[in-house]
Amino acid sequence: MNTVKTVRELRAAVARARSEGKRIGFVPTMGNLHSGHAALVAKAAQRVDFVVASIFVNPLQFGAGEDLDKYPRTLAADQEKLLQAGCQLLFAPGVEEMYPDGMAGQTRVSVPQLSEGLCGASRPGHFEGVATVVSKLFNMVQPDLAVFGQKDYQQLAVIRALVHDLNMPVQIIGEPTVRAADGLALSSRNGYLSEEQRAVAPVLYRSLSQIAQAIKGGERDYAKLLAEHQQLLEAAGLRGDYLEIRQAQNLRPATAEDRDLVILVAAYLGVTRLIDNLHLNLDTPA
Numbered sequence: 001m002n003t004v005k006t007v008r009e010l011r012a013a014v015a016r017a018r019s020e021g022k023r024i025g026f027v028p029t030m031g032n033l034h035s036g037h038a039a040l041v042a043k044a045a046q047r048v049d050f051v052v053a054s055i056f057v058n059p060l061q062f063g064a065g066e067d068l069d070k071y072p073r074t075l076a077a078d079q080e081k082l083l084q085a086g087c088q089l090l091f092a093p094g095v096e097e098m099y100p101d102g103m104a105g106q107t108r109v110s111v112p113q114l115s116e117g118l119c120g121a122s123r124p125g126h127f128e129g130v131a132t133v134v135s136k137l138f139n140m141v142q143p144d145l146a147v148f149g150q151k152d153y154q155q156l157a158v159i160r161a162l163v164h165d166l167n168m169p170v171q172i173i174g175e176p177t178v179r180a181a182d183g184l185a186l187s188s189r190n191g192y193l194s195e196e197q198r199a200v201a202p203v204l205y206r207s208l209s210q211i212a213q214a215i216k217g218g219e220r221d222y223a224k225l226l227a228e229h230q231q232l233l234e235a236a237g238l239r240g241d242y243l244e245i246r247q248a249q250n251l252r253p254a255t256a257e258d259r260d261l262v263i264l265v266a267a268y269l270g271v272t273r274l275i276d277n278l279h280l281n282l283d284t285p286a
Contacts, residue, residue: 001083003090007140010091014052014141017088022049026143026170027087028134031055032072032188036178038085040147043175045086052141053082054091060103061129072191091141098136109135111158111165114251118154118264119275122241127158134159138170145171149178151185153262153277157251177276179205185276192272201269203236208263208278211245215280220256233267241266241273248279259283 004010014024025044029037044051055078062068075092082090099106108128115127138146148156156174163170178186183205184198193201207229219225222245230243246253248260264277 001079001087001090003079003092005091005093006097007093010052010089010140013089014050017050023145024048024141024143025051026137026141026146027051027053028137028146028148029053029055029078030057030071030188031078032074032191033078033081034178034186034188036149036151036186038081039178040149040175041082041085041087043173044145044147047145047173050089051087052089052091052143053087054093054137054141056091056093056098056133056137058098058129058133059095060099060106060108060132061126063123063125066123067189067192072188091137098133106132108132109162111161114154114157114161118242118244118246118251119266120154122266127155130155131158131162135162135166138163138168143170145173147173147175150174150279151177151187151276153264153279154251183209185274187274189272189274193269197237197269197272200237201274203233203238204265204267204274204276205278207233207243208265208276211263212278212280215245215261216282222254222256233265238267238269238274241268243267248281 002013004013017024025048027040027044041051041053057071059068079090109131110128111131120127148159150156160172163172180186182202184202211225211229214225226243230240233240243265245261245263247258248262254261259282261280262277266273266275
């Protein structure tokens, strides 16, 4: 696996692969990789001939007081994981390479509606930062397809809309969330949890699963159902950010008549913010 740090080197390496008739897959990451990231790379490797990954901790998507400075940088370990997963090229630029003229005057990409509410409400400007850096990376790599994790469900929806609205010739693939044996969604931020907090964290997925089972069983009083589980999360020691049931395709608030749903949660365990979701299609046989 080759590692490059400049756009010029990246484009040259991709051009060589294209000249050999290879299809290009892309997996953008912020590093500190785990098995979930490896699954994204492996999925890309199944679909294309040449897989590019990026590692870039993007300042534009971090708000004031968030964990930009302490976000783990683990390049050597990440390179080994990417190699094992089937990556051929790693793009690991610095901030100056991505934003050579600084960030204050950087053109921004905004995806309305889908970026609002949920994580967009508690992290103002986050999805504008995501949409901007993903647009830049897509223009740099010009992949045939890109793979993103479904754990970041709202982010995936924003990126799908971005590609559709701006007519980008990139196929977006969502890869199911990879979980630990106890159900906790794998996340780079899980490393911030103490041993005691890590033992509590799986309550998030248990709550999502119980809500899904109640809906499958005919429960349609969503406000009551969510309130009950918000109390259970708080009793377990989590501080709720949101717990909502939305329409899966457009993230609008779900009604009792909707059949394709997604249950989304974000909560703080200590100072660590965890997110998760569960897709539920009531027309799909169990």
